[in-house]
Amino acid sequence: MTITIISFLLGLLLIAVPLYLLHALQVPLFGKVLTAFGRAAAMLLALGACLWLVFHFNHWAVSLLAVLLMVGVGMLLVVRKARLGHRMLVPIGAGLFVALLVVGAWLLLLALGVRRPLEAQYLLPIAGLLVGSMTETLARALSVYYRSLIHHDQLYYYVIGNGASREEALSWYVRRSLEAVVLPHLKSMSTIVVVSSPLVVWALLLGGSSVAEAIAVQILVLVAGFTASVVALVVALFVARRYSFDGYGRLKQPQSPTPTLPKGGGGPE
Numbered sequence: 001m002t003i004t005i006i007s008f009l010l011g012l013l014l015i016a017v018p019l020y021l022l023h024a025l026q027v028p029l030f031g032k033v034l035t036a037f038g039r040a041a042a043m044l045l046a047l048g049a050c051l052w053l054v055f056h057f058n059h060w061a062v063s064l065l066a067v068l069l070m071v072g073v074g075m076l077l078v079v080r081k082a083r084l085g086h087r088m089l090v091p092i093g094a095g096l097f098v099a100l101l102v103v104g105a106w107l108l109l110l111a112l113g114v115r116r117p118l119e120a121q122y123l124l125p126i127a128g129l130l131v132g133s134m135t136e137t138l139a140r141a142l143s144v145y146y147r148s149l150i151h152h153d154q155l156y157y158y159v160i161g162n163g164a165s166r167e168e169a170l171s172w173y174v175r176r177s178l179e180a181v182v183l184p185h186l187k188s189m190s191t192i193v194v195v196s197s198p199l200v201v202w203a204l205l206l207g208g209s210s211v212a213e214a215i216a217v218q219i220l221v222l223v224a225g226f227t228a229s230v231v232a233l234v235v236a237l238f239v240a241r242r243y244s245f246d247g248y249g250r251l252k253q254p255q256s257p258t259p260t261l262p263k264g265g266g267g268p269e
Contacts, residue, residue, distance in 0.1 A: 015037065018033070019033065019034075050069075051066075051120075051124065054066045054120050054124065055120050055121070058119065060119070062120075063120045063123045064118070064123075066120070066124060067123060067124070067127045070127055070131045071093060071096050071097055071100065073131075074092075074096050074131045074134065075089050075096060076089075077135050078092045078096075078135055078138050078142065079092060081136075081139035081140075082139040082140075082142045082143040083143070084142060084143075088142070088240060090239065090243070091235075091236045091239040091240035092138070092142070092236050094235055094236065094239045095138065095231070095232035095233060095234075095236030095237075095239070096134060096232050098231065098232070098235045099130070099134060099227075099228040099229070099231040099232035100127060100130055100228065102231060103130060103224050103227050103228040103231060104123075104126055104127060104224075104228075105117070106224075107126060107220060107224045108123070108126055111220050111224075112217070112220070129224075133225030133228060133229060134225070134228050134229045134232045136184070137180070137181045137184050137185065137229045137233075138181070138229060138232050138233055138236065140180045140184065141177040141180040141181045141229075141233050142177065142233070142236065142237075144176050144177050144179075144180040145173050145174070145177035145180075148172075148173045148176055148177075149173055155172065156169050156170070156173075166241075174237060177237065178230070178233065181229050181233050182226075182230070185222075185229065189222055189226075198218050200214070200217055200221050201214045201215060201217075201218045202214075204217060
């Protein structure tokens with residue numbers, strides 16, 4: 001498969017069809033569509049430039065630096081979407097990094113059998129898939145956890161007052177946050193063929209892989225993304241306890257607006 005500049009421009013002309021229909025039917029979304037596609041194209045070009053540099057140098061140190069940059073971007077996205085305040089960057093970063101290290105190494109070395117896992121062509125796609133899978137669900141889960149702590153703090157103090165340990169008092173909140181991680185993954189797994197497209201399968205088939213390999217890798221990516229999200233949440237909640245409670249076990253007042261659920265997603269009630 002070869003894409004030339006002319007063929008690429010011809011492919012871009014496809015957008016003229018929906019734009020013409022929007023204009024002809026007087027749907028006031030013409031400008032928003034162009035803006036959205038322009039923004040997406042700019043971000044993809046920036047990503048392409050970064051990836052070109054990483055692949056050009058093809059050194060393990062540059063690849064690891066790129067992965068750390070992915071984790072940093074993921075941290076900022078989780079903080080912004082969950083509205084938790086920048087003091088939560090450390091717990092979120094710890095969760096993302098540990099999950100990426102453990103699950104990514106397992107996937108590359110044991111499941112996929114990659115002999116040189118630090119090479120850019122193997123490390124960056126797996127890291128990108130895992131960080132992308134963790135970011136949205138981790139933001140939703142942490143938002144559910146801290147929203148529950150803030151609005152139902154009397155339950156926490158009631159259980160503590162009856163002699164329970166901090167871990168026992170927090171178990172209900174942890175269960176709610178785990179549900180907020182698990183349920184979106186279950187939904188995506190059950191609709192991956194009917195509703196959403198298995199992008200990894202189609203990408204591998206375009207790259208020349210066999211059908212069996214493409215299906216196997218897609219299943220492994222689903223399992224790895226799910227596992228990484230759960231591990232990231234557990235590590236983040238464990239590290240965040242020193243930021244959420246004082247030395248007497250009392251809930252600290254939030255330094256940012258009350259956490260709210262990210263748009264388009266709702267936690268378990």
